[in-house]
Amino acid sequence: MAITSANQLELLQTAEAVAREKMIDPDLVIEAMEDSLARAAKSRYGSEMDIRVHIDRKTGNATFTRARTVVEDDAVENYQAQFTADQARAYFEPSKDGRAHWLRDGQLLTDFSGKPQPGDVFQEQVPPVDLGRIAAQSAKQVILQRVREAERDRQYEEFKDRAGTIINGVVKREEYGNIIVDVGRGEAILRRNEKIGRESYRPNDRIRAYVKDVRREARGPQIFLSRTDPQFMAELFKMEVPEIYDGVIEIKAVARDPGSRAKIAVISYDNSIDPVGACVGMRGSRVQAVVGELQGEKIDIIPWSEDQATFLVNALQPAEVAKVVFDEDATRIEVVVPDEQLSLAIGRRGQNVRLASQLTGLDIDILTEEEESKRRQAEFNARTKLFMDTLDLDEFFAQLLVAEGFTNLEEVAYVDLDELLSIEGVDEGTAEELQTRAREHLEAANKAALENARALGVEDSLIEFEGLTPQMVEALAKDGVKTLEDFATCADWELAGGWTTQNGQRVKDDGILEPFDVSLEEAQNLVMTARVMLGWVDPTELESAGEAEAGDEQEAGV
Missing domain, CATH: 1.10.150.20 (5' to 3' exonuclease, C-terminal subdomain)
Structure with a gap:
């Protein structure tokens, strides 16, 4: 049946215009029209009926049909849209006037020598629905909603592979401090916490940002940008330094305090190329291009090293490091610096040590040489007193044990006897006596601890x-x-x-x-x-x- 209502003709024209404007497949818009008309028809014929609409893509004529599906005898749930094979026999024949047809596996059925099978669909035409004003508006909303969904799907598919790259766009507007950016065939959002410092933008300003994430969302933005992400700076260097793009130089780690300062660790796989010099460029041209994009952010470019201690010393530049105390079993590391280098090593408001920690993945404790000396002396005195009190030793002998590297009673009690004998002035009898005293003290301490534990329940x-x-x-x-x-x-x-x-x-x-x-x-x-x-x-x-x-x-x- 041809649609003669002016409202329905307006829907078709609107759908065609929207398809052109949104750059989506016209078939998607037509399918949305068919769905909206079917919903409107159900309001007239009954919501339980399976009403389907097909719009001719060339003429715009719409055909309304009622569909009934053949199901097993005990599976009928909706008598308006389903019937059994026995009930379907009365309709199982070629159409005489072309107003009805059968479908099997989605194909038009022409062979009626058998009988109806579960899954077969019988469609017969019904009078079209003349949309009123309210129904037309409702149908129009359905079409626009489906178009928005199609547009969002297209946008997601187009941009999902661009996550982790830099994109250029034009500022469209600002919403509650967030910047909406036109990135071509889609809109992206730069949230206020992803902007550098207090930078501001006006409509039509050009902007460059890092595509931090692309997510399929039912509403709201799907493309999320960032100018504060450390990888934004890494990608900028990749654009400015051909050696990074070619893989000769690799960026191993990046740490940023956006808009203020950053550290980047690089390594060269070609011994003839200095990774730091290549990133700086002739007269600083390469690094200055990145600094300009990052609103004057100061960048320390340091050589990466596989040795963590060496890498940490490099990461704390420009401060000079006197000593690194590294515990392989812990994630914290102590760095000893000269007294006059303490403020430089820590940096303004702890910025330098914080960036070095982010870059290396280590928790860093900064000590001056004086503080480290006092701490070591305190540890030496505490261990000396421990051995004096528990092993009944004089101060000289206790200090001798500490100087040889013994830190607790367990080490004295269970160490190989030869290690004690290697201490100058210790014979076999003395070594055995030391171990006996240490073990007796440990056993007594263990016994007391168990008694206390049992007393506590x-x-x-x-x-x-x-x-x-x-x-x-x-x-x-x-x-x-x-x-x-x-x-x-x-x-x-x-x-x-x-x-x-x-x-x-x-x-x-x-x-x-x-x-x-x-x-x-x-x-x-x-x-x-x-x-x-x-x-x-x-x-x-x-x-x-x-x-x-x-x-x-x-x-x-x-």
């Missing part, structure tokens, strides 16, 4: 748990952890300690077992073992997860 299940010393059990008991179940509910950071960020500041969380140098990994293993013993976790699942993780690391080349 600790159960044997926790005392007998492998991996916990009596002193650890006592410390747990003082913190309210008295059963294996209590221990199994602990988080790793509650045991080993860690750092959290609160209101932009790093805050130290003290762990119950932190005084015993229990690492996060060790804490995780202890807690997981307890959960397995209690039956909370299936050990086979842990093994599968471990094998999968190992496989992922192998694929990643770890």
